[in-house]
Amino acid sequence: MALKTTIFAANLPKQVLYIMNTKIAVAKGDGIGPEIMEAVLRIFAANNVQLEYEFVEMGKSYFDAGHSTGMTAAAKDTIEKLGILFKGPMETPKGKGVKSINVTARKVWNTYANQRDFRTLNGVETVFSKAGIPINLTIIRENIEDTYGGIEHLLTYDVAVGRRIITRPGSEQVIRYAFEMARRKGYTKLACGHKANIMKLTDGLFLEVFQEVAKEYQDIESSDIIVDDLCMKLVTHPEKFQAIVLTNLQGDIVSDLCAGLVGGLGFAPSANIGDNISIFEAVHGTAPDIMGKGIANPTALLLSGILMLRYMGFTKNAATIENALLYTLEQGVHTGDFGDKAIPSSGTQAFADAIIANLGKVPADGGVIEKANLDTRANADHHILTKNKLTVTRGIEEEMVGVDVFVESNDLQPAELAELAKKRLTDNFDLVMISNRGTQVWPTGSIYTELVNEYRVRFEKKPGVAVTQKELLHIAADFSQDVKVCSVEFLMKFGGKIGYTLAQGQ
Known part of the structure; x- marks a missing residue:
């Protein structure tokens, strides 16, 4: 079957564009985030990267201040307006029932x-x-x-x-x-x-x-x-x-x-x-134990920034900075978390200074050339949307064929539960299977299958019978007179193929 879903233009290769004076949103992050972000932006400035920065308020302190998403409304508006977020590592408070700011940002803005x-x-x-x-x-x-x-x-x-x-x-x-x-x-x-x-x-x-x-x-x-x-x-x-x-x-x-x-x-x-917003970030932790000591390694954030430069069309800057980083590493310069222990380690800013001093140099091994390895987009390609995009595969024949009713039972054996389920049958349906944790326990099964107090009870329509959603829901409602119904899932066929799985052992 040929796919009919939308093919997004932003997924297709574009001509590389050199963009000058482009503004991006920057979030410094938590823990060591501000230190490594400062180092990276200094390297960018030393190589005359023509970027403007609008710093946004995101991270743990904004959770603590009562912003449940970990960012202010102004930060959200700025990022959606500019289309690019460059962010340091961020911490999600533990034990407060809040979602990860990192995952939330990726999902909300559909950076797929x-x-x-x-x-x-x-x-x-x-x-x-x-x-x-x-x-x-x-x-x-x-x-x-x-x-x-x-x-x-x-x-x-x-x-x-x-x-x-x-x-x-x-x-x-x-x-x-x-x-x-x-x-x-x-x-x-x-x-x-x-x-x-x-x-x-x-x-x-x-x-x-x-x-x-x-x-x-x-x-x-x-x-x-x-x-x-x-x-x-x-x-x-x-x-x-x-x-x-x-x-x-x-x-x-x-x-x-x-x-x-x-x-x-x-x-x-x-x-x-994403098609409209993209995020470039360090994915390591915030390392609060070394925060403020000036010893954090900025390499991951710098490499992410290099990806961002290529994405935005600054391919010459990206190649120059990456070669300087590789040359610096090749010379044995390192922060305390890696490298030859016989060579004294450098602090965060000293490491950045070494890279700056090596701008224009190329490593003996593994040097890069000026080219894009990400879709390149210009600010002109960033659209302010007025409604959510909805993508649907259409033209597929659908048929309802039954229902799985998930029920709680603290004392019934599978055969006893089956007898209760049979009381709720009509001329249109058969009881075909009961499973526990995905393993069939009725009509066949093993006495050695250990059970928990949640079962899946499957009802399927008889051949040649057409059923409605209301009938399927009625089975669950009727069954609830005997047992606690926890959840309901319809059994569907799409294009003649079943859209559900069999139980283990069915």
């Missing part, structure tokens, strides 16, 4: 593609650098959906559930971005990491979209790999991978794993790309 580039850096010693195995790979992580929706409920005191949301439009956005990114960086291979062998509908949808989009990129070798196998191969042969696209949670885990391969999160840049 998280790009993290991982490469071997001279002067940053790792197991692989010692073995002479170079690493140069990119992880593209879907940034909006998955379990990061944070939609969770306690169905009973003993049973918590979370909704894992994977959508066709969201998957296509990030996957198409990954293929375009691979082309720009000159990659010949792109892999899709997934767990579709277990999560057949959610990861299965992501993989299906990957395979559909891959048909449009015959110049790039596409493949898929189960995520646990991927992790094993990344820690044994990372040099075999060029680019990998994954769902949100799996991408989060795998990108941090890859950071460990090249020296840690202190060397991991991060770009969050």
Whole structure:
């Protein structure tokens, strides 16, 4: 079936534009954030980067001041007006029931593609650098959906559930971005990491979209790999991978794993790309234990800033600053968290001073040339929206075929629950299955399957019968006379294919 979802113009390669006097929003961050941001902006100024900065109020202190989103209304308006946010690390207060400011920012502004580039850096010693195995790979992580929706409920005191949301439009956005990114960086291979062998509908949808989009990129070798196998191969042969696209949670885990391969999160840049707003940030922690000591490593934030410069069209500045960083590392200059211990470490600002002194120099190994590796956009491309964008795949035949009723029972055995369910049947429905924690316990099962107090009871319509949503809800309402109903899910067919999974053992 051909995909009919919207293809967004911002996902397609653009001519590189050199933009002068461009204003961006800057959030210094918490903990060491202000120190490393100062270092990075000084390097930008020394290389005559033509940017203007509007500093915005975000982070822990704004949570503490009563802003539940971690930012002021003025900060939100500024970021939406300018379209670019450059931010330091931020802390979300613990135990206050508030959402992560980092996740909130990415989701609210639909920065659907998280790009993290991982490469071997001279002067940053790792197991692989010692073995002479170079690493140069990119992880593209879907940034909006998955379990990061944070939609969770306690169905009973003993049973918590979370909704894992994977959508066709969201998957296509990030996957198409990954293929375009691979082309720009000159990659010949792109892999899709997934767990579709277990999560057949959610990861299965992501993989299906990957395979559909891959048909449009015959110049790039596409493949898929189960995520646990991927992790094993990344820690044994990372040099075999060029680019990998994954769902949100799996991408989060795998990108941090890859950071460990090249020296840690202190060397991991991060770009969050959306059609209208993009965020460039350091993803390491706020390190409150060294705050104010002037010893923090600004490398990750600087590398993220370099990605931002390329994105905005400042490709000459980006290449010059990156080469200066690489040259500085090659000379053995380092902060206290890495490097040759025989060479005295530099503080944050001294490290920045060394990079500034080396502007214009190129490392003996691994120098970069002036080019873009992200979609480049000009301020003229940033649109102030007046309504939310809605993307829907249309023209698919839908059919209701039944209902799963999730119920609480603290003492009933499966056969006893089945007898209660049968009392609620009509001529249109059959009771087909009862499961507990996803494993079938009726009409067949094992006495050795341990139970909790939440069951899924499945009713399906009889062949040739048309049923309505009202009838399905009536079954749940009627069933509630005998047991506590916790939740209801309709069973659907789309294009003749079932849109639900069978129980384990069904």
